[in-house]
Amino acid sequence: MPAADTQSDHQAPAAVLATPDPTAPVRTPQDRPSAAEEARTIVAATKTGTLASLSEDGTPWASMVAFATLADGRPVLMVSTLAEHGRNLEREQRASLSVVTAGEEGADPLDNGRVTLAGVAERVEGAEAEAARAAYVAAVPPAALFSTFGDFSTWVLRVDRVRWVGGYGRMDSVTTEQYLAAEPDPVLPRAAGAVRHLNDDHADALLAMARALGGHPDATSARCVRADRYGLDLRADTPAGRASVRVGFAAPLDDAQGLRAATVALARQARAAD
Amino acid sequence: MPAADTQSDHQAPAAVLATPDPTAPVRTPQDRPSAAEEARTIVAATKTGTLASLSEDGTPWASMVAFATLADGRPVLMVSTLAEHGRNLEREQRASLSVVTAGEEGADPLDNGRVTLAGVAERVEGAEAEAARAAYVAAVPPAALFSTFGDFSTWVLRVDRVRWVGGYGRMDSVTTEQYLAAEPDPVLPRAAGAVRHLNDDHADALLAMARALGGHPDATSARCVRADRYGLDLRADTPAGRASVRVGFAAPLDDAQGLRAATVALARQARAAD
Numbered sequence: 001m002p003a004a005d006t007q008s009d010h011q012a013p014a015a016v017l018a019t020p021d022p023t024a025p026v027r028t029p030q031d032r033p034s035a036a037e038e039a040r041t042i043v044a045a046t047k048t049g050t051l052a053s054l055s056e057d058g059t060p061w062a063s064m065v066a067f068a069t070l071a072d073g074r075p076v077l078m079v080s081t082l083a084e085h086g087r088n089l090e091r092e093q094r095a096s097l098s099v100v101t102a103g104e105e106g107a108d109p110l111d112n113g114r115v116t117l118a119g120v121a122e123r124v125e126g127a128e129a130e131a132a133r134a135a136y137v138a139a140v141p142p143a144a145l146f147s148t149f150g151d152f153s154t155w156v157l158r159v160d161r162v163r164w165v166g167g168y169g170r171m172d173s174v175t176t177e178q179y180l181a182a183e184p185d186p187v188l189p190r191a192a193g194a195v196r197h198l199n200d201d202h203a204d205a206l207l208a209m210a211r212a213l214g215g216h217p218d219a220t221s222a223r224c225v226r227a228d229r230y231g232l233d234l235r236a237d238t239p240a241g242r243a244s245v246r247v248g249f250a251a252p253l254d255d256a257q258g259l260r261a262a263t264v265a266l267a268r269q270a271r272a273a274d
Numbered sequence: 275m276p277a278a279d280t281q282s283d284h285q286a287p288a289a290v291l292a293t294p295d296p297t298a299p300v301r302t303p304q305d306r307p308s309a310a311e312e313a314r315t316i317v318a319a320t321k322t323g324t325l326a327s328l329s330e331d332g333t334p335w336a337s338m339v340a341f342a343t344l345a346d347g348r349p350v351l352m353v354s355t356l357a358e359h360g361r362n363l364e365r366e367q368r369a370s371l372s373v374v375t376a377g378e379e380g381a382d383p384l385d386n387g388r389v390t391l392a393g394v395a396e397r398v399e400g401a402e403a404e405a406a407r408a409a410y411v412a413a414v415p416p417a418a419l420f421s422t423f424g425d426f427s428t429w430v431l432r433v434d435r436v437r438w439v440g441g442y443g444r445m446d447s448v449t450t451e452q453y454l455a456a457e458p459d460p461v462l463p464r465a466a467g468a469v470r471h472l473n474d475d476h477a478d479a480l481l482a483m484a485r486a487l488g489g490h491p492d493a494t495s496a497r498c499v500r501a502d503r504y505g506l507d508l509r510a511d512t513p514a515g516r517a518s519v520r521v522g523f524a525a526p527l528d529d530a531q532g533l534r535a536a537t538v539a540l541a542r543q544a545r546a547a548d
Contacts, residue, residue, distance in 0.1 A: 048383045050324035050372045052336035055392070059435075060334035062326035062372035064388045084390075084437060098324045098336035108416055109322045114338045116358075118329070142382055142442075161333075163358060168416075 020240035022215025027273065028266070029248035031230040035172035036182035039115040039164040040073050042101050044184035047139050049099040051077065053088035053121075061088055067097065068132075068139035070156065072180045075117060076132045077155045078143055089155060093121045097157060104192070111167035117179075119160035129154050190256040191227040198224045198232075198263065205267035210236040212273040213266065214245035229253040232263070294514035296489025301547065302540070303522035305504040309446035310456035313389040313438040314347050316375050318458035321413050323373040325351065327362035327395075335362055341371065342406075342413035344430065346454045349391060350406045351429045352417055363429060367395045371431060378466070385441035391453075393434035403428050464530040465501035472498045472506075472537065479541035484510040486547040487540065488519035503527045506537070 033041065048066050055061040063085045068076040075097050079086035089095065096118035103112040124132050132154050137143045146152055162174035174182075198206060203221065209232070210222040219236035222245065226233040231248035247270075249262040307315065322340050329335040337359045342350040349371050353360035363369065370392035377386040398406050406428050411417045420426055436448035448456075472480060477495065483506070484496040493510035496519065500507040505522035523536040 048374075050326075050336045050374075052324075052326035052334035054328075054334050059368045059370055059392050060326035060328050061390065061392065062324050062336055062370045063390050063437075064372055064374050064383075064386070064439075066384055083439075094333045096333055096336045098338055100322075100324075100338050109338075110340055110414070110416060112338070116335065116337050118333050118335065140384070142384060163337075165338075165357075 018241075020216070020238050020243045022243075022245075023240075024215045024217045026215040026246075027213045028231065028246075028269075029250070030246050031248055031252070032233075032246065033185050033188070033228050033230065034178070034182065035164045035166075036162070036174045036178035037185055038113060038166055039117075039162050039174055039179055040182045041185040041188050042113050042115045042164075043069055043073060043075065043099050043117070045189035046099045046101065049075075049097045051079075051085050052096045052098070053085045054092040054094065055084060055088055056091065061085060065097070066136075066140040066143075067099075068135040070132070070135060073182070074159055074180075075157045076136050076139075077121065077157065078133070078136050078140075078147055078152050079155065080146075080149070080151045081153075082151050086151075086153070089121050089123075095119070095121045095157065113164075113166050115165070116163045117157060117159045118162075119158045119176075121155045121157050124154050124156050128156075132156055185228050187253050187256045187259055188226070188228040191259060194256075194259050194263070195224050195227055198227075202267070205263075205270065206234055207236075208270035209247045209266055210234050210243075210245045212270040213247050216243050216245055219243070219245075227259060227263075232266070292515075294490070294512050294517045296517075296519075297514075298489050298491045300489040300520075301487045302505065302520075302543075303524070304520050305522055305526070306507075306520065307459050307462070307502050307504065308452070308456065309438045309440075310436070310448045310452035311459055312387060312440055313391075313436050313448055313453055314456045315459040315462050316387050316389045316438075317343055317347060317349065317373050317391070319463035320373045320375065323349075323371045325353075325359050326370045326372070327359045328366040328368065329358060329362055330365065335359060339371070340414040340417075341373075342409040344406070344409060347456070348433055348454075349431045350410050350413075351395065351431065352407070352410050352414075352421055352426050353429065354420075354423070354425045355427075356425050360425075360427070363395050363397075369393070369395045369431065387438075387440050389439070390437045391431060391433045392436075393432045393450075395429045395431050398428050398430050402430075406430055459502050461527050461530050461533055462500070462502040465533060468530075468533050468537070469498050469501055472501075476541070479537075479544065480508055481510075482544035483521045483540055484508050484517075484519045486544040487521050490517050490519055493517070493519075501533060501537075506540070 051065045053061050098116050101113040162179045165171040206222040210219040211217045216236050219238050222234045222236040229252045234245040236243045236245045325339045327335050372390050375387040436453045439445040480496040484493040485491045493512050496508045496510040503526045508519040510517045510519045
């Protein structure tokens with residue numbers, strides 16, 4: 001399931017976007033979450049997004065919504081006909097939902113992960129509506145009150161098309177089947193504290209990983225920028241410039257609790273190889 | 275310019291949405307930012323939003339964008355034809371931009387202020403493009419690099435329609451003229467620290483304001499939930515329930531520096547009236 005699909009084809013001098021290649025063998029698995037896994041992870045970790053619906057005058061209408069996610073990744077919306085998007089969906093069900101990862105304070109927002117789920121909103125009734133409403137109230141507690149108002153109705157977005165952007169130069173399209181079948185990453189949304197701890201207290205271990213395992217023996221410093229179930233993304237300073245370095249765990253993690261042991265194992269492996 | 279336009283017409287039992295009325299005279303101005311001022315404030319304080327554009331297959335397409343704001347409040351976008359929204363704008367210029375205020379950690383996101391600006395995106399060229407690009411690079415520093423790529427172009431959204439939602443039950447539509455003529459509130463986006471300080475260290479003064487100035491002499495506690503150039507929004511606990519209380523400054527403030535003196539003056543006035 002993991003892959004490394006990305007795409008970048010900016011009309012720019014190649015050197016502007018280049019990062020230094022490894023100068024030594026890379027000694028860990030290079031798996032990373034697939035675009036489908038990235039998309040599922042972003043959607044599962046987030047409770048607000050922006051709906052694009054079609055207004056009566058033909059203008060695409062962007063508006064904030066709270067949403068819940070069914071077990072298969074389809075988003076649930078509860079909208080009021082007092083809101084333009086609620087009236088729009090009654091008339092035209094083609095719609096899309098943009099979901100953006102909350103970035104670190106001060107980080108470049110254009111480097112944040114985000115996803116667009118496009119498809120057809122279906123107003124659900126009966127047992128399906130009960131399940132969707134229960135998921136919505138669990139994700140959006142104030143809905144326990146407003147879901148009883150007569151102007152609110154419950155919708156599930158049937159996802160026909162998924163576009164994931166991981167940040168600069170990392171993006172891909174995902175089929176509906178890939179999206180519905182993928183699992184959200186159990187580590188990524190819970191790793192911010194561990195990443196901070198690695199950078200604050202274990203910069204030496206990160207540098208050893210970049211040098212001994214990541215193919216950059218001439219690195220002079222390294223920071224961790226992300227952890228997921230498959231490994232760590234590092235940025236290393238080298239004489240040739242700043243390099244993106246991937247160090248992968250021996251096996252994918254099943255939960256965030258495994259992150260500490262897997263990182264310690266990488267640090268040991270790096271020091272043994274040094 | 276200030277007004278108190280709001281609208282709520284949920285199909286719900288009236289008692290569910292009611293808050294207790296004042297039981298004594300209200301002794302301060304009740305002005306608050308107009309919907310146009312609220313909208314300008316949200317847009318001016320924010321650098322990312324979600325664009326709704328129209329995809330080739332007719333689906334409204336929601337996607338994250340960084341934006342800048344011209345002095346009159348029109349948003350500037352810089353988009354790549356590598357992105358679906360960039361290709362969409364080339365084909366169909368009707369579009370809208372949703373901008374959401376960053377809420378306090380843990381706050382109900384549906385109570386966040388947000389605005390949708392709808393209209394027609396115009397690709398700008400020549401001197402106008404230079405000014406727009408300069409505003410964009412100032413707001414989005416990485417654009418200094420990518421604005422030189424051949425796949426990026428600069429757009430200004432001609433705003434035809436504005437919808438502001440201040441949170442539960444506070445919403446209004448704004449004309450283009452009102453939006454372009456309004457000033458962003460100079461206090462609101464810079465008041466979070468002052469509001470925290472009032473709640474942490476001056477709960478007694480807030481309670482005195484709610485009792486002596488805000489029309490709720492039987493209030494038992496009060497918190498500040500917001501400060502703007504015209505005054506403070508308080509929530510007060512009373513025997514009849516939780517009341518929304520507005521205490522206004524003697525005169526609108528021109529900058530956030532004036533907030534401390536204006537609040538001290540309200541506290542003095544409250545204690546003198548007690």
